[in-house]
Amino acid sequence: MGQGLIQEEPGTSAIDVEGRPARGGGNVEGRPAKGGGKGPSPVLQQYLQAKAEHPEAVLLFRLGDFFETFQDDAQAASAILGITLTSRDFGRAGRHPMAGFPAHSAEGHIAKLLAAGRAVAVCDQVEEASAAKGLVRREITRVLTPGTLTEGSLLDPSRENPLVALAWDETRIGIALLEVSTGRVELTEIPAGQLDILAEAIGRISPSEVLVPEAGESAVEAWRPAGARWTVARLEDWRFESSRGRMRALEALGVVNLAGFDCNDLEPALGAFGAALDYLERNHLSLPADVIRLRRARVEDRMHLDTPTIANLELTEALGGGGRGLLEMVDRTRTPMGARRLRGWLLAPLVDVAAIDERLVAVEALTVEDELRAELASELRRVRDIERLTTRTVQQRSTPRDLGAIRDSLPALERVRVLLEATPASRLALDRDRIEIEADLERLLFDALETDLPVTASEGGLIRAGFDPKLDELRQSIRDAQEWIAGLDALEREATGIRGLKVGFNRVFGYYLEVSNANRLPVPDRFVRKQTLAGAERYITPELKEKESVVLNGEQAIFAREREVFAEVCAAVARRASKLLESADAVADLDALLSLALAALEHRWTRPEVDAGFDIAITAGRHPLVEEALGPGNFVANDVDLAEDRRLVLLTGPNMAGKSTYLRQIGLLVLLAQVGSFVPAASARVGVVDRIFTRVGAQDSIATGMSTFMVEMVETANILNHATPRSLVVIDEIGRGTSTYDGMSIAQAVVEQLHDSPRLGCKVLFATHFHELTALERSLPALRNHRVEVSEEGGSVTFLHRIVPGGADRSYGIHVAEIAGLPPAATRRAREVLAELEAARPLSDRGPGGGGNQLSLPIAARHPVVDRLDELEIENMSPLDALNRLADLKRLVER
Numbered sequence: 001m002g003q004g005l006i007q008e009e010p011g012t013s014a015i016d017v018e019g020r021p022a023r024g025g026g027n028v029e030g031r032p033a034k035g036g037g038k039g040p041s042p043v044l045q046q047y048l049q050a051k052a053e054h055p056e057a058v059l060l061f062r063l064g065d066f067f068e069t070f071q072d073d074a075q076a077a078s079a080i081l082g083i084t085l086t087s088r089d090f091g092r093a094g095r096h097p098m099a100g101f102p103a104h105s106a107e108g109h110i111a112k113l114l115a116a117g118r119a120v121a122v123c124d125q126v127e128e129a130s131a132a133k134g135l136v137r138r139e140i141t142r143v144l145t146p147g148t149l150t151e152g153s154l155l156d157p158s159r160e161n162p163l164v165a166l167a168w169d170e171t172r173i174g175i176a177l178l179e180v181s182t183g184r185v186e187l188t189e190i191p192a193g194q195l196d197i198l199a200e201a202i203g204r205i206s207p208s209e210v211l212v213p214e215a216g217e218s219a220v221e222a223w224r225p226a227g228a229r230w231t232v233a234r235l236e237d238w239r240f241e242s243s244r245g246r247m248r249a250l251e252a253l254g255v256v257n258l259a260g261f262d263c264n265d266l267e268p269a270l271g272a273f274g275a276a277l278d279y280l281e282r283n284h285l286s287l288p289a290d291v292i293r294l295r296r297a298r299v300e301d302r303m304h305l306d307t308p309t310i311a312n313l314e315l316t317e318a319l320g321g322g323g324r325g326l327l328e329m330v331d332r333t334r335t336p337m338g339a340r341r342l343r344g345w346l347l348a349p350l351v352d353v354a355a356i357d358e359r360l361v362a363v364e365a366l367t368v369e370d371e372l373r374a375e376l377a378s379e380l381r382r383v384r385d386i387e388r389l390t391t392r393t394v395q396q397r398s399t400p401r402d403l404g405a406i407r408d409s410l411p412a413l414e415r416v417r418v419l420l421e422a423t424p425a426s427r428l429a430l431d432r433d434r435i436e437i438e439a440d441l442e443r444l445l446f447d448a449l450e451t452d453l454p455v456t457a458s459e460g461g462l463i464r465a466g467f468d469p470k471l472d473e474l475r476q477s478i479r480d481a482q483e484w485i486a487g488l489d490a491l492e493r494e495a496t497g498i499r500g501l502k503v504g505f506n507r508v509f510g511y512y513l514e515v516s517n518a519n520r521l522p523v524p525d526r527f528v529r530k531q532t533l534a535g536a537e538r539y540i541t542p543e544l545k546e547k548e549s550v551v552l553n554g555e556q557a558i559f560a561r562e563r564e565v566f567a568e569v570c571a572a573v574a575r576r577a578s579k580l581l582e583s584a585d586a587v588a589d590l591d592a593l594l595s596l597a598l599a600a601l602e603h604r605w606t607r608p609e610v611d612a613g614f615d616i617a618i619t620a621g622r623h624p625l626v627e628e629a630l631g632p633g634n635f636v637a638n639d640v641d642l643a644e645d646r647r648l649v650l651l652t653g654p655n656m657a658g659k660s661t662y663l664r665q666i667g668l669l670v671l672l673a674q675v676g677s678f679v680p681a682a683s684a685r686v687g688v689v690d691r692i693f694t695r696v697g698a699q700d701s702i703a704t705g706m707s708t709f710m711v712e713m714v715e716t717a718n719i720l721n722h723a724t725p726r727s728l729v730v731i732d733e734i735g736r737g738t739s740t741y742d743g744m745s746i747a748q749a750v751v752e753q754l755h756d757s758p759r760l761g762c763k764v765l766f767a768t769h770f771h772e773l774t775a776l777e778r779s780l781p782a783l784r785n786h787r788v789e790v791s792e793e794g795g796s797v798t799f800l801h802r803i804v805p806g807g808a809d810r811s812y813g814i815h816v817a818e819i820a821g822l823p824p825a826a827t828r829r830a831r832e833v834l835a836e837l838e839a840a841r842p843l844s845d846r847g848p849g850g851g852g853n854q855l856s857l858p859i860a861a862r863h864p865v866v867d868r869l870d871e872l873e874i875e876n877m878s879p880l881d882a883l884n885r886l887a888d889l890k891r892l893v894e895r
Contacts, residue, residue: 143283147209157336174268183291203307245274338591349674359676366597382412407445434586600678620682623665653788774807
């Protein structure tokens with residue numbers, strides 16, 4: 001019997017719990033008759049044994065053509081998947097909840113379970129039902145968790161899906177990043193206690209799953225940022241030991257030391273790597289040495305971008321979820337590898353000037369060479385995701401179509417290499433040389449595989465005729481037998497004289513000779529009666545059964561042989577895995593570079609100059625996203641000039657005039673330049689920065705119990721505590737979340753700290769509505785006032801969006817309120833109140849004669865009563881004297 005057919009054992013019934021025939025025939029296997037048996041049915045016992053291996057996962061238990069869930073898993077699956085929850089009688093074990101779905105729809109259901117944060121264990125049938133003696137053998141073949149996916153249908157091709165493992169000791173925190181679907185491994189260590197750097201790293205990586213020691217789970221959960229989407233998995237603490245991790249790494253890589261990977265001095269990071277390898281094995285997944293690409297990632301090798309900066313600059317998605325992010329704007333990649341690479345570049349810009357310049361030269365070459373650019377784009381479009389396809393093949397999880405995709409990609413890889421032969425750009429030449437010509441493998445795949453391939457190897461139709469002699473022989477024997485059977489009715493009619501004789505077939509009896517009663521004549525002795533019908537008799541012959549055996553058994557033999565040949569072809573691909581992955585890596589770089597070139601041409605961007613100096617000088621810079629939204633020619637470009645003696649720009653001006661856009665655009669231009677991209681500006685010279693900090697906007701963080709003001713202060717504190725002289729700081733309004741005077745005092749203190757602290761000395765763009773702060777220009781030598789220019793004519797206000805030197809003395813907030821639709825009565829009253837406040841001139845500048853070392857607050861002169869009270873010596877006064885003095889003070893107040 002094949003899969004899905006009912007397997008009845010002594011004491012079983014082919015009826016489900018409601019008395020209907022069991023669906024797919026697979027739901028009753030091993031079930032004892034009602035009231036019989038001494039304990040759980042064999043199927044339930046098998047299920048419970050499998051469930052005990054992975055109690056944390058939803059166990060999908062294969063029964064014939066269905067995957068079933070039981071007990072608590074059934075409750076969870078029903079709620080998450082929206083499938084019917086029923087129950088089933090398991091003998092003396094009683095009734096248990098049950099929910100299932102057809103096996104052919106498993107991938108969609110698994111994706112939903114994973115999206116709900118649940119791990120999934122697949123317990124599949126590992127032997128043919130026809131070969132089973134009693135209960136079909138089942139084993140857990142795969143455990144799927146968010147960070148250990150390799151299945152293409154469950155992965156976003158444009159994004160990595162990292163698993164991160166964390167380990168730590170008294171001095172260091174180790175981070176191991178594993179991209180299981182590609183074999184990329186990065187190890188990093190940071191000083192213990194620097195949770196901000198850890199949060200930044202995790203935020204940039206954006207893992208799907210974080211693996212931690214059991215004893216450290218609570219600490220990680222306490223530190224975990226609000227809104228983080230990754231799930232936490234845990235293993236025993238001993239698996240994270242550094243010495244054990246080192247041994248596991250050596251074993252996995254097949255080397256005797258880690259010096260070649262620059263990892264010999266790592267400790268906690270190796271412990272985390274070892275634990276991650278254990279986790280993969282526990283989940284029935286391997287990361288063979290042929291696919292592991294281990295590198296050490298040093299924190300100082302890339303620009304630091306914290307989570308607020310990634311969000312504020314809209315690098316991957318627009319604020320609030322609407323519109324496009326920068327990534328989508330520049331992504332012109334043709335391959336999944338290129339899309340993942342470009343995303344990685346944007347989130348981790350370079351800080352090495354030579355490496356940046358190398359990318360810029362390559363991008364410029366691709367913008368100039370029109371024919372090369374067009375031909376590369378055409379060929380790269382034909383390259384499939386050979387990085388993930390190759391890794392799946394080495395992990396013995398590839399499908400026929402996976403191998404077909406590799407086959408179809410190899411000619412395009414060869415043409416890409418040929419196209420780059422004449423390029424003068426060293427970066428392009430380097431990538432060219434990393435692409436291997438796989439002529440033998442290409443020939444093997446084209447010779448072995450059919451053009452149109454099935455989804456799974458079990459379906460047959462994989463191997464091309466003429467490739468495998470044994471397979472050809474089997475196919476020929478079936479064809480011969482089928483031809484003999486097809487001609488049998490004519491032969492037998494002639495031999496027996498029975499004109500109505502015909503050949504038939506059904507699943508129960510196989511092939512047969514049918515003679516109707518109307519044409520009944522004496523049949524030969526070699527005819528063996530098989531079945532009597534109302535109007536006919538059916539017979540078989542020894543020759544017919546022999547040919548039937550050839551056809552039916554031959555098909556199984558063909559399927560089995562095709563799977564053997566397919567496995568051999570997979571092994572041939574696996575032997576070339578390291579070369580294929582190197583080619584994939586080169587293609588990813590080429591595709592990302594080409595994408596930057598195409599974006600530069602499409603948006604009319606300019607090549608920046610990047611150096612190791614301090615200055616940032618940008619002429620006619622534009623915000624790429626805003627410019628695209630406004631359309632060509634509608635964006636007002638602006639300059640910026642930051643140097644040692646003018647490194648702090650204090651920007652004032654009204655709401656809606658463009659301050660925030662200007663600040664963000666400078667951050668984006670610097671980032672793009674260090675990615676190796678052209679930039680939206682007439683010219684740009686950028687001194688490399690180590691970090692871009694942004695404090696832009698704020699809102700309550702309800703999940704963490706932080707108010708708007710607290711969010712502002714936390715982000716500002718992060719800047720003041722971690723900025724360096726090589727950093728770029730972008731601050732758009734602080735102090736708005738508290739009272740005016742508190743906010744203004746804090747804003748002034750932050751400006752002074754950024755200017756005066758010898759530890760900082762960074763480049764700063766500071767926008768504020770506290771235009772009184774412009775007075776600081778006279779006392780802070782490196783501060784320069786700039787404002788957004790406004791035109792006023794006849795009471796009408798026009799925002800010109802130009803940034804010019806000088807400070808603003810008005811915020812035009814009432815004008816913005818008017819155009820927003822505030823009732824006229826309210827705006828009239830607002831003007832009256834504003835006039836009264838301005839008449840009081842509550843604030844004056846810092847410096848000589850200006851109020852000391854801070855902005856003066858509007859506290860009135862001391863009242864004479866206060867002076868008299870200060871003069872009183874209460875301890876020396878008699879009661880009568882006190883009453884007299886109180887009467888004097890009362891008269892003084894009433895004057």
